[in-house]
Amino acid sequence: MELRTLRAFAEVARRGSFTLAAEHLFVTQPTVSKLVRQLEDELGQQLFVREGKRPRLTDAGSVALAHAERMLADASQLRAELDGLSGLARGELRIGVPSLGGRVFVALISEFKRHYPGVELKLFEDGAIAIEAALLAGELELGGLLRPVDDPRYQTLTLVRDRLALIAPARSAWAHRPRIALAELADEPFILFTPGFALNDRIVSACADAGFAPQVTGRSGQLGLIQAMVRGGIGVALLPTSEIAASARDGLAVCELEADIPWEIALAWSRDGYLSHAARAWLALAQARYPDA
Missing domain, CATH: 3.40.190.290 (D-Maltodextrin-Binding Protein; domain 2)
Structure with a gap:
């Protein structure tokens, strides 16, 4: 069972569309369909009902999605921890940037790249609901959410009011x-x-x-x-x-x-999850720039 097939399956389930999933994964729609079909063949179960405009999860699909999200989160955590071992000379940082409020991230991105040019920034641009789902799935380390953020699983830093x-x-x-x-x-x-x-x-x-x-x-x-x-x-x-x-x-x-x-836009991260050195460096820059938030 490959992470690529799990990621394609989870993205279709999250977005309710093979086409939107393909756009987010930067592949073609037939590729996503093939990956999902490959996972269905491997599991011996139909995961989606493909009737109407939006694919719907079957009972087996709902069970598979819960496991897929955990496996993707574990894989993401593994990458983050291994990147952390190498310090900030290389690695990646995955951040959710809200479509509204993205400008507040620009100064942070510029400052971060001046300090840590070897770290690749992977920006997930979407609304706060999609960013929160990606945070919960472990696909992002940091993300911009709309306040109030009442979920105790997050720590937050307000960026703009x-x-x-x-x-x-x-x-x-x-x-x-x-x-x-x-x-x-x-x-x-x-x-x-x-x-x-x-x-x-x-x-x-x-x-x-x-x-x-x-x-x-x-x-x-x-x-x-x-x-x-x-x-x-x-x-x-x-x-x-x-x-x-x-x-x-x-x-x-x-x-x-x-x-x-x-x-109000707040930068959020998992209270109990592992933060890579890159994520911690980003937070240090953000806290220095917004000390009164």
């Missing part, structure tokens, strides 16, 4: 309103994030507190595309203020919300 603001088309009714109540947006079409973003739940919950459910007209995990969709009049969106770059505000109205919807 911010709040959400409204962006709307520059010619909309909100263009001359510097501050609005969230309830005023009840009839507006919303552009939300793709399912891997924990911020979706934060926005939906805030809207519910304001007395309405947002009318979702589109979703994206790309900040630039969301802003372009808003400029095009497709809908409005709620984004962290610090992520709305001044250079990208043309064609947009930016309004402060009376409702305080916090957005």
Whole structure:
């Protein structure tokens, strides 16, 4: 049983798609299908029901997934410990970088590479939900999560504190309103994030507190595309203020919300897991840069 087949199987289960799994693994979709079929043949069990648009785990698939995740985590732990023996002259560091908030990682990446050029940084870019799943599976040593992080399995360091603001088309009714109540947006079409973003739940919950459910007209995990969709009049969106770059505000109205919807990104790592020398060096740099967090 090869780790490659286990990784392909676990990625399809996590993402609910052979195509998305292939994109994440940087292989073709037929390759992923072949690897999963190879694992099914080896185990003598069907692992997925391939009906409809999304593959579903069979009972055997659910059992296999639990074992596969443990085996992948063990393999990852083995690599981390062996890399740690060689110090920081070589090795790799696997970090989950959230699609929103990625800019806060840039300065850390630059500083880390100046100090430790021999360590390869492998960046996993996705929403906080997907990053947390990868942390739990042992595929990442460090990852950016959306606060609050209540899981006792993690230790955390806050990197950025911010709040959400409204962006709307520059010619909309909100263009001359510097501050609005969230309830005023009840009839507006919303552009939300793709399912891997924990911020979706934060926005939906805030809207519910304001007395309405947002009318979702589109979703994206790309900040630039969301802003372009808003400029095009497709809908409005709620984004962290610090992520709305001044250079990208043309064609947009930016309004402060009376409702305080916090957005905080924390660097998280396993409380009881092994941290490589590279991960510990990254944490030392982060703690020095954000001493008050």
